[in-house]
Amino acid sequence: xxxxxxxxxxxxxxxxxxxxxxxxxxxxxxxxxxxxxxxxxxxxxxxxxxxxxxxxxxxxxxxxxxxxxxxxxxxxxxxxxxxxxxxxxxxxxxxxxxxxxxxxxxxxxxxxxxxxxxxxxxxxxxxxxxxxxxxxxxxxxxxxxxxxxxxxxxxxxxxxxxxxxxxxxxxxxxxxxxx
Numbered sequence: 001x002x003x004x005x006x007x008x009x010x011x012x013x014x015x016x017x018x019x020x021x022x023x024x025x026x027x028x029x030x031x032x033x034x035x036x037x038x039x040x041x042x043x044x045x046x047x048x049x050x051x052x053x054x055x056x057x058x059x060x061x062x063x064x065x066x067x068x069x070x071x072x073x074x075x076x077x078x079x080x081x082x083x084x085x086x087x088x089x090x091x092x093x094x095x096x097x098x099x100x101x102x103x104x105x106x107x108x109x110x111x112x113x114x115x116x117x118x119x120x121x122x123x124x125x126x127x128x129x130x131x132x133x134x135x136x137x138x139x140x141x142x143x144x145x146x147x148x149x150x151x152x153x154x155x156x157x158x159x160x161x162x163x164x165x166x167x168x169x170x171x172x173x174x175x176x177x178x179x
Contacts, residue, residue, distance in 0.1 A: 026038065026172070026173050026175075027170060027171070027172045027173075028043075028170070028171055028173070029168070029169070029170055030043065030044060030045055030097075030169040030170065030171055032045070032046075032047060032166060032167070033046065035070070036171070037072070038173055039073060039176070040071065040072050040073025040074060041069060041070070041071055041072070041073060041077065041094075041147075041173070041176060042068075042069070042070040042071075042072055043068075043069055043095055043171045043173060044067075044068055044070075045065050045066065045067045045068070045097065045167075045169050046065065046066045046068075047063055047064070047065060047166075047167070048064045048065065048066050048156070049063070049064035050062070050063050050064075052163070053160075055105050055106060055160070058163075059163040060103065060105070060160045060161065060162060060163055061160070061161050061162070061163055061164070061165065061166075062108075062158065062159075062160050063158070063159050063160075063161065063166075063167050064156065064157075064158050065099075065112075065156065065157050065158070065159060065167060065169075066154055066155070066156050067095075067097040067112050067114060067154060067155050067156075067157065067169070067171075068114065068152055068153065068154035068155075069094045069095050069114045069147065069152070069153050069154070070150075070151070070152045071147045071148065071149055071150060071151050071152075072149075072150070073149065074149060075149055076146055076147065076148045076149050077116075077146070077147045077176035078119060078143075078144050078145070078146050078147075078176070079091065079092060079093075079094075079116055079144050079145040079146075079147075079174065079176060080143070080144045081144060090113075091144075091145065092115045092116045092117075092118070092145035093113055093114075093115055093116075093174055094114045094115060094116050094147060094153060094173075094174055094176075095113070095114050095171050095172065095173050095174065096111060096112075096113050096114075096171070096172045097111060097112045097113070097114070097155075097157075097169055097170070097171050098110065098111045098169065098170045098171075098172075099111065099157075099159045099161070099167045099168065099169055100168040100169070100170055101161050101162065101165055101167065101168045102159040102160065102161055102167070103160050103161065103162070104160075105160050106160060108157075108158045108159055108160045109157040109158060109159055110159065111157075112155045112156075112157040113155065114153050114154065114155050115145070115153065116145035116146055116147045116153060117145060117146060117147075117153075118142050118144075118145055118146075119142065119143050119144045119145055119146035120140045120141070120142055120143070121140070121141050121142075121143045122138050122139070122140055122141075123138065123139045123140070123141050124136055124137070124138050125137055125139065147176065
């Protein structure tokens with residue numbers, strides 16, 4: 001029988017939170033037209049269209065944005081399947097972009113996610129078929145997700161912000177492994 005003591009809290013809490021720190025993600029602010037680079041991966045956004053509009057007699061600015069992730073590292077980056085607390089959700093997520101001052105009015109966005117493409121490996125195997133003959137088959141196996149060198153992955157979104165303001169963007173980036 002283990003008894004709980006007040007000193008156990010000081011010991012157990014850091015012990016339980018240590019695995020979560022290994023999956024920590026980096027967050028940073030973005031400026032219009034200026035991308036941030038982390039380990040050769042460029043994160044940024046561009047304004048593709050802008051206009052003023054009124055919603056219920058209140059003035060707002062409407063922006064069409066393109067958020068992107070560009071691999072300038074000199075090598076391909078791969079996202080291997082990783083265990084998470086909630087299963088295998090968003091295994092291909094490269095970055096999550098958030099417009100901090102977006103209102104969300106008129107069913108517009110406040111955020112967007114950019115994803116990597118699947119990384120498929122062909123696997124050859126020799127098996128016996130129904131007639132007893134040895135047949136070679138090729139099975140495609142997904143080994144993770146890939147962002148090739150020089151590749152750009154992007155997403156478009158529309159945000160509405162208060163009049164006189166430009167979109168203030170924040171990005172949460174994933175750690176990528178070199179291939």
